[in-house]
Amino acid sequence: MSLDPKMEHVELQEDAFSDIEQLSREQLRELQWTRLRRQVAYNFRNSPYYRRSMEAAGMRPEDLKSWEDHARVPSMDKHDHRAAQEESLARFGHPFGMLVCKPLEALVMLSGTSGTTGLPTFYTVTARDLTLYSRLMARKLRRIGLRPGDRVLHGFSLSMMVGGQPLLQTLMNYGACVVPIGAEVGSRRLLEFARLVKPRAMVCTPSYAEYLAENCMEVLGRPIKDLGLELLMCGGEPGAGLPTVRARIEGAYGARLHDYTGVIHTFHGISCGAPDAWMHFTSEDYCVLELRDPDTRKPIPVQDGAIGEMLYTELGIEATPLMRYALGDVISISTQPCSCCGWRGISFKILGRADDMLIVKGVNVYPAAIRTVVASLTPRTTGQIRIQLDQPGHKVTPPLRLVVEHGEGVSEDQLPALKTELEALLHDKVKVRPDIRLVAPGSLARTHHKTKIIEVLAQD
Template structure:
């Protein structure tokens, strides 16, 4: 199946021969069967050595969208007979048109195994009963992430979203001790629990497996979850739906993401502005580019994820895993440039979360195209707090002090923003 048992515990040099062997088969498959890449490469043959991949042009989401529009439902990058696909997913469409994803039985099995590595790294074991609270309605985060949870040997409860009071009763009745959801979902549960006269601690959850949204890099959010719920928050589920639902997670020793798919997914870094290759080494920041080494239905080669990541270290972790460790700085399409400063929602969140008068929820509302002299932020107040000119000025000063950018802050009452069960869009472009 091209997977290597325990690949995440092997050094890069030990994996390279197997990676090259997998690429030999994969490059032949793509070159023979993907009309999309044949056209993109203009008849050129993909290089035999993975390390020469930068000789090929980059592919991106815009190209895939055009492909699916012209060749519905899966695009002409479908490189296997339609009969080979046994699962259809759809992306959330967070950054544009929703995409149809086709997976073969092998694609699904590899995805489940790699995601299982991530969930295990984050602490999920056969001793856990975990409730999965992501949307099962076609989205990759539903049944596919469910399979990654099952790969750990845990007992998995496929709950999905909605019916929050039923969820609370189910957690109590079944003795569930772990939850898989987005980082913003506990706030939804808290409001319902408050209405039921219950405290989050009463539910007995011990492990929170989070993914699908940024935010958990903020120590203040982690501390709040521990204090409010009595459970350990873990960043367990980082992925790119078009590529892999989950291929990176933290471990108990390090909150940074460990890359865990090296045997089946070749990573690169590029400068997001120029597309020039960057080395994967400590201290380098760039856009993550990925190439499938084992994918039947919709193989991607040099695919721009749009995620800007920072490599912190390539040294082995205390947990024994060897994949490089990184942080997600933000998405290239969520980046807002203010007087030459590249700003991401995660950077704004880090400033706001440290202010007691604020709930931590916010929106960056752009009502005109760039350039921008100031960052317009609408910020929600904490429960029971009132707006004042002094508080607004304090938030703007904190933004300037921490990010170097001028902010134009609007304060709104607590509860203004809906608490979502899915992904929360922080940057709203209304022009």
């Protein structure tokens, strides 16, 4: 189960801090192709799951002669991932035997989902994998101006699969001075630590950043801007990429907000200071990105303006290299040069989850798109919403029920006009006309975990 010596030499000699923008499109694709062929051969040799999957499709590594051949490699998602773990439990007594490509004693980290809906989905990491993940994280940190030695307040839940210990480790490997207090201690304790240690940056979900801003005056007797934070890295949920939400958070903190994705996988992106908040795909040399239609599963070319469910293939990974893996995120693509930082590679926005997509009168509706419209009316709205469904599933019997917090200072007699405007905007932008109920600011619960926009109401 050892790594191909040639693969190891090429991957470790590559300077993962280097700027992939220096490569032409042709050079980048050639580098991807070389790494892809080695990775597929490695996966086939060391993973019973991948070997069986490829053989079932009539493929062996030597059949990979073109990008079209790569598209024939079977894709996988979290359900396939869990099924492989369950098979491993039955065969080997542990969940790692089908997918993990290294001996278990070579692993230095196991990270997993909460498992609230079944067996946790585990992700495994070797020391070498952690080095690569840390270097890919370093690319993002350098782009936003974070430097080794800067104090970073950790405001994610420490028990989160990616935002907890894995994020802490990659930040420390970069040389940042991490304050690992975690969101579990509560907003009061976290804000007190921020006042005392004076961090330059904070990492958290965008909804928690807003929650802290709303409560800082009550807790510390001063606005959160007085804490002196300069940089915010927010991820884990939609929000940081919404222009109005971003403007609201940046205004409250007096800091730059950066939307980001990627810790312990090789799909990494981060936004710069541009108002449109596209995330730049900074790890394309270690990750092959594909798009597909979430309904038909037919491929969609990765080109300017494309929208589809993303699949990614990790390159240069030892422990559990994911191949044509569908996380369930629907993204949009831009290949236009960035007017802010000059980025010339692929940029993307995460629009929502394929499994969160709702179908209303035949129209595909993503909750994040609804929140974008609602947030566009800030400060007359807070941007907080809940979509209420009678039952789980994609199909919604009209009307779609939507709860929206109105903003501070909106009087009772102004609510009908606000509701009418929201209905018209949503009909124009999202092509649905929901049944809107306006509630007072602060009515919808905030949490330091990911905020769930969709609520399934209990049935009588």
